[in-house]
Amino acid sequence: MEGKLISAIILIGGDYDKKLLEKCLASLSWADEIIKVETNKIPGSFSEWRNYGAQKATGDWLFYVDSDEEVTEELRNEIEIEKTNYVAYTISRRNFIFDKEFKYGGQRPDYVKRLFLKSKFRGWRGELHEEPSFDGKMGHLDTPLIHHKNIDLSQMVVKTNEWSEIEAKLMYEAGHPGMNFFRFFSAGAREFWLRMIKQTAFLDGREGIIYALYQVYSRLISYAKLWEKQLSTIRT
Numbered sequence: 001m002e003g004k005l006i007s008a009i010i011l012i013g014g015d016y017d018k019k020l021l022e023k024c025l026a027s028l029s030w031a032d033e034i035i036k037v038e039t040n041k042i043p044g045s046f047s048e049w050r051n052y053g054a055q056k057a058t059g060d061w062l063f064y065v066d067s068d069e070e071v072t073e074e075l076r077n078e079i080e081i082e083k084t085n086y087v088a089y090t091i092s093r094r095n096f097i098f099d100k101e102f103k104y105g106g107q108r109p110d111y112v113k114r115l116f117l118k119s120k121f122r123g124w125r126g127e128l129h130e131e132p133s134f135d136g137k138m139g140h141l142d143t144p145l146i147h148h149k150n151i152d153l154s155q156m157v158v159k160t161n162e163w164s165e166i167e168a169k170l171m172y173e174a175g176h177p178g179m180n181f182f183r184f185f186s187a188g189a190r191e192f193w194l195r196m197i198k199q200t201a202f203l204d205g206r207e208g209i210i211y212a213l214y215q216v217y218s219r220l221i222s223y224a225k226l227w228e229k230q231l232s233t234i235r236t
Helices: 018-027 046-056 073-082 153-173 181-200 199-236
Strands: 006-012 032-037 061-066 088-097 100-102 112-118 122-123 133-136 139-140 143-148
Touching: 006 018, 006 046, 032 046, 046 122, 073 088, 100 199, 112 133, 112 143, 153 199, 181 199
Parallel strands: 006 032, 006 061, 088 139, 088 143
Antiparallel strands: 061 112, 088 100, 088 112, 122 133
16 A cells, blocks of 8 residues: 555553553554654543544554553554455453453453544544444454553552542433442442452452452442532532
């Protein structure tokens, strides 16, 4: 194809890891264009940041990568094959958390929608769990991305505090039923059953158990903030 083919769009948060970003950039040196979106310098949501990157891109294909992800040679080769049947592709991820690859607890397979034909791409929507819109069929690439979730528990607490604010706001605006003891209990029980039983997080060892229990905690924080918003409305 003539001109630029692949535009790699990298989202870089304010708390990014410099070494991981360097790995990410090195693994994308083959791309025709690299666009860095520094989220701490541009107000907005994940959807707005991703759409900003798409607006800046001049390539035929948009390839979204986070700063803590790495593209292997095998994935590069698969991406560079000319695409004819699909206008978008999902890619699985190998997730490394606490310096260990997680294979359970919902961490594998972990499919993300990241590769799009720009002429058929309509943009991202959603404030927290953003979703892409495009015209055409979606396919799947066989080779995974490497995701180094280089984060400790203290950093996880900070991120949970940020994300739970958005999640609680969205639930509140959607008219979620009033929180009570039963709803708190069932929310925690459902998350525990999903992570620990259905997704067998314990098979990843103590790291998997700790991470699964943290997901339960994170879910309850979101519901606690929802309760707080509901209570504030009642009092006013």
